[in-house]
Amino acid sequence: MPKGDFWNPEMELLDRGEIEALQMKRLREVLERCERSPFYREWFREAGFYPHKVCSLADLRSLPPMDKDTLRGGDPRRFLTVPLEDVVRLHSSSGTTGQATVVFHTARDIEAWTELVARCMYMTGVRRSDVFQNMMGYGLFTGGLGFHYAAERIGCLVIPAGSGNSRRQIQLMRDFGTTVIHVIPSYALYLLDVFRELGLDPKRDTALRIALIGAEPHTESLRLRLEESYGFKAYNSYGLSEMSGPGVAFECPFQEGMHVWEDSFILEVLDPDSLEPVPVGEEGELVFTSLHREGMPLLRYRTRDLAYVYPDTCRCGRSHRRISRIKGRTDDMFIVKGVNIFPMQVERVLLGILGVGSNYQIVLDTVGSRDEMRVLVEVSGDIWHGEVRELNRLRRRITEQLRREILVTPLVELVEPGTLPAGEGKAVRVVDKREHVREE
Ligand code: AMP
Ligand code: ZN
Numbered sequence: 001m002p003k004g005d006f007w008n009p010e011m012e013l014l015d016r017g018e019i020e021a022l023q024m025k026r027l028r029e030v031l032e033r034c035e036r037s038p039f040y041r042e043w044f045r046e047a048g049f050y051p052h053k054v055c056s057l058a059d060l061r062s063l064p065p066m067d068k069d070t071l072r073g074g075d076p077r078r079f080l081t082v083p084l085e086d087v088v089r090l091h092s093s094s095g096t097t098g099q100a101t102v103v104f105h106t107a108r109d110i111e112a113w114t115e116l117v118a119r120c121m122y123m124t125g126v127r128r129s130d131v132f133q134n135m136m137g138y139g140l141f142t143g144g145l146g147f148h149y150a151a152e153r154i155g156c157l158v159i160p161a162g163s164g165n166s167r168r169q170i171q172l173m174r175d176f177g178t179t180v181i182h183v184i185p186s187y188a189l190y191l192l193d194v195f196r197e198l199g200l201d202p203k204r205d206t207a208l209r210i211a212l213i214g215a216e217p218h219t220e221s222l223r224l225r226l227e228e229s230y231g232f233k234a235y236n237s238y239g240l241s242e243m244s245g246p247g248v249a250f251e252c253p254f255q256e257g258m259h260v261w262e263d264s265f266i267l268e269v270l271d272p273d274s275l276e277p278v279p280v281g282e283e284g285e286l287v288f289t290s291l292h293r294e295g296m297p298l299l300r301y302r303t304r305d306l307a308y309v310y311p312d313t314c315r316c317g318r319s320h321r322r323i324s325r326i327k328g329r330t331d332d333m334f335i336v337k338g339v340n341i342f343p344m345q346v347e348r349v350l351l352g353i354l355g356v357g358s359n360y361q362i363v364l365d366t367v368g369s370r371d372e373m374r375v376l377v378e379v380s381g382d383i384w385h386g387e388v389r390e391l392n393r394l395r396r397r398i399t400e401q402l403r404r405e406i407l408v409t410p411l412v413e414l415v416e417p418g419t420l421p422a423g424e425g426k427a428v429r430v431v432d433k434r435e436h437v438r439e440e
Pocket of ligand 2: 252253254259314315316317318
């Protein structure tokens with residue numbers, strides 16, 4: 001139950017010493033639990049890591065970090081530290097077979113996650129009197145159900161609108177007096193056009209006061225533009241399926257970085273090459289250990305997300321450390337419309353299609369207010385010089401197969417062989433021209 005301005009004052013107001021003591025206690029429990037999982041028994045043995053010898057958080061660093069590849073390499077059930085009967089749900093990161101990573105949750109995991117997201121929402125000012133419209137994809141994505149449960153826990157009236165269907169979203173907002181939305185920032189930008197087409201002004205014609213935005217990188221200027229146009233406050237929300245989903249780090253009303261809930265996660269910021277910790281304030285890769293997950297805890301999970309830690313303590317009184325916006329990635333993954341995509345997925349599809357040549361390029365751009373993904377594909381000489389009908393057929397086939405693999409429909413353009421920049425060294429596979437993604 002919330003007390004005053006805090007959802008969970010006992011956890012939110014811990015001081016640094018208390019946070020570290022609690023982390024150590026929980027880490028011991030997690031390590032003990034991990035020994036029940038076939039994966040971890042092997043992982044520990046191979047690394048010569050003795051969990052019962054861990055006496056400090058620094059000791060954890062003798063364990064090699066894990067990443068998406070570790071998760072993908074076999075049956076995800078081998079990570080379980082509980083019998084399969086105790087698992088009540090699975091979620092999966094965006095990306096289809098091969099690229100997807102599966103995370104299992106017990107009832108207690110869902111409970112802990114719900115509490116954490118409720119804590120984040122409450123921190124931004126969401127209350128039981130609010131009408132919460134969740135404009136994120138439901139299903140395997142974590143942004144749907146994760147926020148849904150949390151908003152119900154707070155006691156909001158929840159509208160599970162899901163993603164897309166813009167006119168209906170606006171209709172719902174107006175019919176039911178939506179005050180809080182959870183939305184992908186690029187979609188919130190696009191929705192402004194739809195408001196305009198309908199002759200509506202979100203500031204005047206809706207009751208929106210808070211937006212929770214996340215799931216993809218975005219700039220401070222995009223946030224300001226959204227706040228100005230909608231008349232709401234927009235709070236940055238960071239999470240990843242492997243750490244349950246949203247609720248890992250969230251902005252407080254001061255909007256100076258996102259608090260990482262350190263009672264539930266151990267945060268490390270590492271140099272992606274040396275894997276040594278970087279000094280406070282310097283950019284590095286975020287690495288998390290989950291402390292509240294029962295079914296499938298993850299230890300030292302490399303997110304590939306780059307950010308830095310703020311050196312000072314927040315004015316809100318919480319001493320959970322704050323991370324900056326996500327500045328980029330250490331791998332080539334990119335996010336379009338909230339969906340994670342790896343160039344490898346595109347490559348694999350193209351390689352399997354007859355008539356496709358030897359080179360391709362992905363171009364991301366903002367057209368109007370919408371994100372557009374173009375895939376330029378060199379075709380073979382015969383196709384290029386052949387019939388237009390054949391070219392069109394090929395383009396349709398590529399579009400359809402890509403859509404099935406990456407869950408986003410790209411604009412496919414076929415180009416003449418030899419016209420794309422050739423791969424001298426590492427070919428530039430992705431050209432990202434979207435202005436709201438990265439600050440110069
Ligand atoms: P998923 O596992 O599908 O939920 O995707 C998680 C990834 O989305 C993270 O590793 C980040 O790269 C990205 N992401 C999530 N939230 C944010 C955010 N607020 N800002 C930037 N990137 C984000
Ligand atoms: Zn704060």
